[in-house]
């Protein structure tokens with residue numbers, strides 16, 4: 001149900017923004033989704049395209065583009081930064097599966113590649129946001 005709430009939030013934000021811009025119709029919405037966001041992309045797309053869009057004349061014909069923002073992690077001890085994807089390659093299948101579903105689990109399996117500390121933070125790659133809106137006035 002998480003995907004429904006997100007899709008609704010995205011659409012209501014897009015509608016508010018387009019009102020401010022004085023748009024009559026939205027033609028394109030570009031969304032960014034963090035790699036570490038726990039979201040089922042297929043469900044999210046389905047809700048947007050099949051449920052919310054047809055109900056709303058202003059957004060009915062809009063093309064929705066989804067782009068993934070890569071996850072970046074940063075060590076709190078030595079400040080080294082690394083990409084989430086690179087790290088995933090080094091894990092076995094079961095480990096990377098659990099991280100995919102629960103990003104917090106990454107602290108159990110992941111270590112800073114430089115100093116081996118498990119104390120790191122996510123600096124990029126969470127959340128869903130609108131990158132741009134295009135439309136007709």
Ligand SMILES: [Zn+2]
Pocket residue numbers: 075076077078079080112113114115116117
């Ligand atoms: Zn480190």
